[in-house]
Amino acid sequence: MIPLSHFMIISAALFCIGLYAVLSKRSAIMILIGIEFMLNAAILNFVAFSRYDKFAAGGQTFALFAIVLAAAAVAVALAIILNVYGYYKTIDPTQIDQLRD
Amino acid sequence: MSEMLPYIAGLLRDVLSGIPHLMPELILACTFIVVILTDLFFKGKDSAATFWLCLTGLTASFAVTLLPSHQSQSGHLIFGNTLFADRLSIVFKQIFYFVILFFAVFVKFSPQFRKHSKGAGDLYILLPVILLGLNLMSMASSLLLIYLSVEMISIASYLMVGYVSGTSRQTEAAMKYVLFGSACSAMMLYGMSLLYAFTGTLNVAEPQFLQRLSQMPSLAGNVAVGLVLVGIGFKLSFVPLHFWSPDVYEGAPTTVTAFLSTGPKIAGFAILVRFTESLSPQGGGMPVFDFQGVLSAVAILSMLAGNFTAVWQDNIKRMLAYSSIGHTGFILMAVIVHSQQGLKPLLFYLLIYAIMNMAAFILAGRIEDQTGAVSIREYKGLGRYMKLEMVCFVVILISLTGLPPLAGFMAKFLVFSSVLENYSVTHSGWLLALLITAAVTTVVSLFYYFKVPLNAFLRQSEGKPVAPVKPDFLSVIILILTSLLLLWGIFPGLIA
Structure with missing residues (x-):
């Protein structure tokens, strides 16, 4: 039996890697991958802790919903990034800055 | 199983x-x-x-x-x-x-x-x-x-x-x-x-x-x-x-x-x-x-950042965006004290806020569609060509500022008095800071909201005159929203 703390450590590590990618990467696609890391960290937590919630299985259900919603959000995000590429010929968010104060 | x-x-x-x-x-x-x-x-x-x-x-x-x-x-x-x-x-x-x-x-x-x-x-x-x-x-x-x-x-x-x-x-x-x-x-x-x-x-x-x-x-x-x-x-x-x-x-x-x-x-x-x-x-x-502490800090910062940054904006939609950040801070005050006072001030403010912001953005969009003006500088002299739109816009902006006799004033007044009442009981430092910030930023908001009527009515247009705009169904809706603000400002008891 793997203790629950191991799952928590892995998910915290995944979350931090994802957050680092979101803050530091210079490509919209890489930022999306970072967001996906953060989502999967949360999903791992949900699945691991639903061991104590066998009857309602809330964590398992939540994990399924989160996976589907993440896929939907990524599909929309990729379509928007494709549109951006059509106008700017780059997907580096630091160079796409026509809107600012 | x-x-x-x-x-x-x-x-x-x-x-x-x-x-x-x-x-x-x-x-x-x-x-x-x-x-x-x-x-x-x-x-x-x-x-x-x-x-x-x-x-x-x-x-x-x-x-x-x-x-x-x-x-x-x-x-x-x-x-x-x-x-x-x-x-x-x-x-x-x-x-x-x-x-x-x-x-x-x-x-x-x-x-x-x-x-x-x-x-x-x-x-x-x-x-x-x-x-x-x-x-x-x-x-x-x-x-x-x-x-x-x-x-x-x-x-x-x-x-x-x-x-x-x-x-x-x-x-x-x-x-x-x-x-x-x-x-x-x-x-x-x-x-x-x-x-x-x-x-x-x-x-x-x-x-x-x-x-x-x-x-x-x-x-x-x-x-x-x-x-x-x-x-x-x-x-x-x-x-x-x-x-x-x-x-x-x-x-x-x-x-x-x-x-x-x-x-x-x-x-x-x-x-x-x-x-x-x-x-x-x-x-x-x-x-x-500590919801009270965190939300109070956030509300104070929102009111300050929203209202002070809005003063420098020239694009009308950007200005309204910053003003809506300021309003978020104000509404957060109602959330902070809601457990004692009930939700009435919060709900009233949200309803009035929805009407004001919808109408303001629609008017900005309509003016953009008809004349191509997106910045407040380009509004010069527009009051002569789009009379109905500009008069409604001014009424809505006065309501957003929170001046009587419009509904925006009643909304702000209700929130303000519920916070004040709460402060007189608890003497919490956060509430005092909130009250002071809300009062100061309301005065600041006058400066940017009044740039619109200043340009539209008191300054002459530099470019070529725009053709007068015919009223249509959208003008009727804008008129209804504006008169609702006036009606609820004078008779706030009409909302059950």
């Missing part, structure tokens, strides 16, 4: 007894499917069939909300304690219905959407889903439904901001919105997973939730609640999380901006109220999270 068999009958009975409370939402889900099929096969000219069918579905769902049987049954939790069916959610649903209704009409009359090669049909399809998401946000009591409804609104909003994509700025706004939004919702999801890990339940309203959370080390609990607040804060666009809103409001089609600044924000307040309520211990005890 077999050990669950005895419970199945009870679970089924629970689900069946909840269905009558969920009728408005079920109607919306059916409308969604019917509207998709209609838009595929019987589009009609300008997606007219889709539009009218969509409006019928929305109105039917609203009518069911108003039924006396629906109202009297309210006041408890349904579907295995995952949804609140109470007075509060019904009030919020009524506000949401009118926001979506006006949004639909504005889209119908927006040349940007009518001239678009795809047409506006796909946007009408989104409307029932958005209303469904907003309704669920006002009812949600389980973490799963909070996340689900927030994401429903977010994904639909990303699509709407990027819908036209006619210029590079519009795609840029959509990309900033989707990246910032997904990152915030991922943080919220991680916070929720931590809350689930600490408490073993997804249901915020259960006593077990608060009880187990207060047994955790305070740092762990604070991190988890703080991460969930990040997701809610993105919807509210309060200060550390407001960076997206001026860019998105400026870049998005103005009709969509009118919706973004009202619907999701009001729903965000609904969730914030429920969340703070269920995490505040009844009858004393150590609070798990």
